[in-house]
Amino acid sequence: MSLERAAHRMRLRAVRMAEGKGEGYVGQGLQTADVLAVLFGVELRLAGTGGEDRFLLSTGHYSIGLWAAFAEAGLLAEADLDHYGRDGHPVAMSTIDGALPGVELTGGSLGHGPGVAAGLALGLRMRGSDGRVFVYLSDGELQEGSVWEAAMFASARELSNLWAVVDINRTQADGPLVLEVEPCAAKFRAFGWSCVEADGHDIGALLAALDELRGRPGPKALICYTEIGHGVRLIAERERAHFVRVGDDEWEQVRRELEGTAP
Amino acid sequence: MTAPAAGPLSQALLELAPDHPDLLAVSADVVKYTDLAAFAARYPDRVLNVGMAEQNLVAVAAGLAKAGFVPFATTFGVFATRRALDFIEIQAALNGTNVKICGGLPGVMSTFGPTHQAIDDLAHLRAVPGLTVIDPCDAAEMRAAAVAAYHHDGPVYLRLLLDKAAPLPEPRAPFRIGEAVRLAEGTDVAIVASSFLVGLALAAAQRLAGEGISAAVLKVSTLRPFDAPAVAALASGVSAVVTAENHTVVGGLASSVAEVLAREGLGRPLRAVGVQDQWGPLGSFEYVTAHHGLTEDAIAAAAHDALRAAEAGAGAVSR
Numbered sequence: 001m002s003l004e005r006a007a008h009r010m011r012l013r014a015v016r017m018a019e020g021k022g023e024g025y026v027g028q029g030l031q032t033a034d035v036l037a038v039l040f041g042v043e044l045r046l047a048g049t050g051g052e053d054r055f056l057l058s059t060g061h062y063s064i065g066l067w068a069a070f071a072e073a074g075l076l077a078e079a080d081l082d083h084y085g086r087d088g089h090p091v092a093m094s095t096i097d098g099a100l101p102g103v104e105l106t107g108g109s110l111g112h113g114p115g116v117a118a119g120l121a122l123g124l125r126m127r128g129s130d131g132r133v134f135v136y137l138s139d140g141e142l143q144e145g146s147v148w149e150a151a152m153f154a155s156a157r158e159l160s161n162l163w164a165v166v167d168i169n170r171t172q173a174d175g176p177l178v179l180e181v182e183p184c185a186a187k188f189r190a191f192g193w194s195c196v197e198a199d200g201h202d203i204g205a206l207l208a209a210l211d212e213l214r215g216r217p218g219p220k221a222l223i224c225y226t227e228i229g230h231g232v233r234l235i236a237e238r239e240r241a242h243f244v245r246v247g248d249d250e251w252e253q254v255r256r257e258l259e260g261t262a263p
Numbered sequence: 264m265t266a267p268a269a270g271p272l273s274q275a276l277l278e279l280a281p282d283h284p285d286l287l288a289v290s291a292d293v294v295k296y297t298d299l300a301a302f303a304a305r306y307p308d309r310v311l312n313v314g315m316a317e318q319n320l321v322a323v324a325a326g327l328a329k330a331g332f333v334p335f336a337t338t339f340g341v342f343a344t345r346r347a348l349d350f351i352e353i354q355a356a357l358n359g360t361n362v363k364i365c366g367g368l369p370g371v372m373s374t375f376g377p378t379h380q381a382i383d384d385l386a387h388l389r390a391v392p393g394l395t396v397i398d399p400c401d402a403a404e405m406r407a408a409a410v411a412a413y414h415h416d417g418p419v420y421l422r423l424l425l426d427k428a429a430p431l432p433e434p435r436a437p438f439r440i441g442e443a444v445r446l447a448e449g450t451d452v453a454i455v456a457s458s459f460l461v462g463l464a465l466a467a468a469q470r471l472a473g474e475g476i477s478a479a480v481l482k483v484s485t486l487r488p489f490d491a492p493a494v495a496a497l498a499s500g501v502s503a504v505v506t507a508e509n510h511t512v513v514g515g516l517a518s519s520v521a522e523v524l525a526r527e528g529l530g531r532p533l534r535a536v537g538v539q540d541q542w543g544p545l546g547s548f549e550y551v552t553a554h555h556g557l558t559e560d561a562i563a564a565a566a567h568d569a570l571r572a573a574e575a576g577a578g579a580v581s582r
Binding site for chain 2: 097106153
């Protein structure tokens with residue numbers, strides 16, 4: 001129940017950030033809240049906070065979800081979120097490596113995360129570290145060939161400390177997936193990865209999937225099926241858009257709906 | 264089986280390896296063709312092959328750098344810049360990542376034609392903020408540049424000039440990143456040269472001396488950061504300037520020199536020896552360099568042409 005509450009707080013933060021900016025990737029902030037609540041709440045033991053794990057957000061424009069998770073994990077102050085997307089502030093619409101503690105990748109150009117994560121995972125193993133590298137990517141991103149260069153490399157080098165979290169929202173910049181990516185799990189398995197699918201909005205299922213992957217060999221992929229704007233009908237039901245427009249007069253309704261669904 | 268011979272890159276890595284455990288080499292299926300074989304024979308655990316995947320080469324190298332290693336990532340220059348440019352720009356240059364991208368077969372060094380001749384790599388990379396770009400002039404400098412690249416904290420693109428360049432006369436000034444070196448003094452025309460054309464420029468200057476023309480020669484082995492003060496000082500003492508590079512004349516050394524002349528208000532006729540904005544043939548080094556005019560003859564002819572233009576210009580002004 002505490003993870004559901006964390007995810008709910010992260011959704012409220014995403015709405016607050018997007019409303020403050022007047023626009024933004026609010027749909028992705030709502031969509032990623034459950035998965036990131038689980039990862040940052042119970043799974044990751046991040047370097048800099050007593051552990052050796054690393055988290056690389058390849059899908060840079062999902063930063064709104066990352067900032068919400070950072071605030072939940074105590075890596076960012078709540079007040080910092082008010083600066084989301086403001087000129088000159090590192091709580092930005094995308095991620096630049098090192099702009100804030102915990103930001104480990106420049107993620108705006110899609111398809112970069114898996115290869116960097118694979119190199120980092122290999123490097124940590126060579127250094128004798130027990131740290132794991134988590135890379136978060138999206139389904140549209142799977143259309144980039146570099147993802148599969150990295151996927152082939154990771155299994156050939158048996159990078160069992162590399163975890164990919166693949167967020168399938170079936171949306172990309174031009175709208176609903178313009179190029180089919182399924183069967184996604186079969187693709188990763190064919191590339192030599194251990195792979196489990198889960199409902200990306202079911203906390204229990206996500207926890208179980210992570211547990212199932214834990215003992216499996218080689219690189220691991222958690223494939224999460226999500227819904228853009230999940231938790232707010234006004235946004236989820238709007239035309240499936242990569243960058244959802246919310247009218248100035250609609251934010252109150254968005255907030256009311258979300259507050260009414262507190263777990 | 265005998266160990267493969269070490270060329271200048273392997274020599275540099277073999278020299279660095281014992282005292283620098285963070286040194287690694289990564290290659291995209293060209294260990295043998297980018298002079299890593301001797302290093303790999305001695306340190307097999309410090310050479311990684313990512314296969315034929317240049318984007319992943321740069322990404323993996325960046326990840327290894329994040330884990331505290333200093334990777335030398337080798338591919339051919341064409342593939343580094345044409346296939347992996349986005350990764351070099353973002354994961355190496357923007358992030359200031361400590362990776363050394365090594366581009367094999369620079370300029371027209373490949374016999375395999377336009378697909379393998381990196382005639383445009385410098386133009387692409389000269390425009391990338393935060394990247395150091397080195398184009399060595401012979402094997403000895405190649406080795407020194409690799410050592411310097413290791414000690415430079417930040418992303419470097421290093422053109423792998425492994426052979427075919429005539430060695431510079433010794434003794435020579437120590438190689439320093441960003442420093443152009445005056446190899447010959449002259450008062451009529453200045454030849455600014457890079458890569459294997461430095462040796463040809465020195466020979467051309469000697470020939471010009473026999474024809475009564477005093478030619479200075481400046482070796483430019485770092486294209487970025489560019490030693491603009493050295494070029495400006497050189498150009499201010501002559502009437503005309505020639506550039507000579509193993510690259511297209513668009514966006515590389517000729518463009519860099521032209522920018523300095525314009526910025527400093529140094530109106531000097533400029534002639535550019537290099538690939539003349541065209542694709543070239545497959546074929547032997549001799550055939551390809553003759554085709555493109557990357558020769559001592561072409562440098563001397565360009566010097567004459569530039570000086571004629573300077574004289575005509577001076578006449579025009581006096582009228």
